Amino acid sequence: VKAMPLLQLTAESLMVSSEKVAHVQLNNPLEHALLILVKSGYSSVPVLDMNYQFHGIISKNAILNEILGLERFEMERLSEITVNEVMDHKVPTVLPSEHFLRCLKYLIDHPYIAVVNKNGDFDGILTRRAVLKEMNKYIHV
Amino acid sequence: VKAMPLLQLTAESLMVSSEKVAHVQLNNPLEHALLILVKSGYSSVPVLDMNYQFHGIISKNAILNEILGLERFEMERLSEITVNEVMDHKVPTVLPSEHFLRCLKYLIDHPYIAVVNKNGDFDGILTRRAVLKEMNKYIHV
Numbered sequence A, B: 001v002k003a004m005p006l007l008q009l010t011a012e013s014l015m016v017s018s019e020k021v022a023h024v025q026l027n028n029p030l031e032h033a034l035l036i037l038v039k040s041g042y043s044s045v046p047v048l049d050m051n052y053q054f055h056g057i058i059s060k061n062a063i064l065n066e067i068l069g070l071e072r073f074e075m076e077r078l079s080e081i082t083v084n085e086v087m088d089h090k091v092p093t094v095l096p097s098e099h100f101l102r103c104l105k106y107l108i109d110h111p112y113i114a115v116v117n118k119n120g121d122f123d124g125i126l127t128r129r130a131v132l133k134e135m136n137k138y139i140h141v
């Protein structure tokens, strides 16, 4: 096992930067959010406001759960409900300078975490894939 | 960084065993598969046959993509199409005895991998969460 330069890495050094991250807006109707999620293929994406501030995440599962009625999926409700009403507001975020190894703890239970600077601006996301890829480099088989 | 007993771990030692894994059958209609995926909350689950042999995986995204028409999601088609027609048949699997570190390479691009024995029987899944949790134990901050 090679010595771990992992110890010097930060969230910023491994993150997918914001311009490459699919996202939706707080006040978008669920219909729009579901289309973005299906077209991009992602299970969940960040929710931002007009000023690029991070507010939480929205998933296909949250949307589908919301419209699942007793006998069918009530698709007509998608245009009546906004992202803000269904999204998960309570997700952890990290600063760009956060230590890679502290991020690892969050990624145990979250497929990705938002990287948000001190002013609340959204800088990008740190994904499990990026961390696993980095780990794999340091532990050669 | 502690010495890595990771080197002795196998897929079997870290997997979620089959009785705890939500799954669908090859010949189920998509309607049934979508309900299992929404009720369980999982993005994708394994597809098995009557003899508990592994055939691939099915995701919410594959189902929603299939029924996405020009103007709306054509939900009425869910009862006409089977899992077999939409699932991903070409996913990697590992043997229960497979080395943990070789599984790591697969998990870079797959959120989980199926653990399948030499006879093709489904034993369980190895998830990114289990691997990250194990890694975190060995690299203390």
Ligand SMILES: Nc1ncnc2c1ncn2[C@@H]1O[C@@H]2COP(=O)(O)O[C@H]3[C@@H](O)[C@H](n4cnc5c(N)ncnc54)O[C@@H]3COP(=O)(O)O[C@H]2[C@H]1O
Residues within 6 Å of the ligand: A016, A020, A021, A022, A023, A040, A041, A042, A043, A044, A045, A046, A111, A112, A125, A127, A128, A129, A130, B043, B108, B109, B110, B111
């Ligand atoms: N278009 C694509 N091309 C190549 N591989 C793809 C892919 N879509 C998904 N994957 C693979 O599947 C994993 C799970 O994706 P999922 O959409 O469930 O979960 C994703 C998604 O919810 C979010 N995510 C990743 N990249 C994103 C982006 N550019 N924009 C918005 N959200 C993103 O972060 C989660 C974890 O991502 P991670 O990369 O660790 O892990 C990804 C990646 O390994």
Ligand SMILES: Nc1ncnc2c1ncn2[C@@H]1O[C@@H]2COP(=O)(O)O[C@H]3[C@@H](O)[C@H](n4cnc5c(N)ncnc54)O[C@@H]3COP(=O)(O)O[C@H]2[C@H]1O
Residues within 6 Å of the ligand: A043, A108, A109, A110, A111, B016, B020, B021, B022, B023, B040, B041, B042, B043, B044, B045, B046, B111, B112, B125, B127, B128, B129, B130
């Ligand atoms: N009910 C729940 N309770 C607690 N945490 C939950 C959860 N559902 C999801 N998560 C968390 O979200 C991650 C992504 O779940 P996802 O459903 O996209 O992606 C999942 C899902 O597609 C599949 N999976 C995991 N456990 C499963 C099970 N018991 N049956 C069937 N599929 C499972 O493996 C993927 C990776 O799982 P992993 O555990 O690494 O990562 C999970 C886990 O950290």
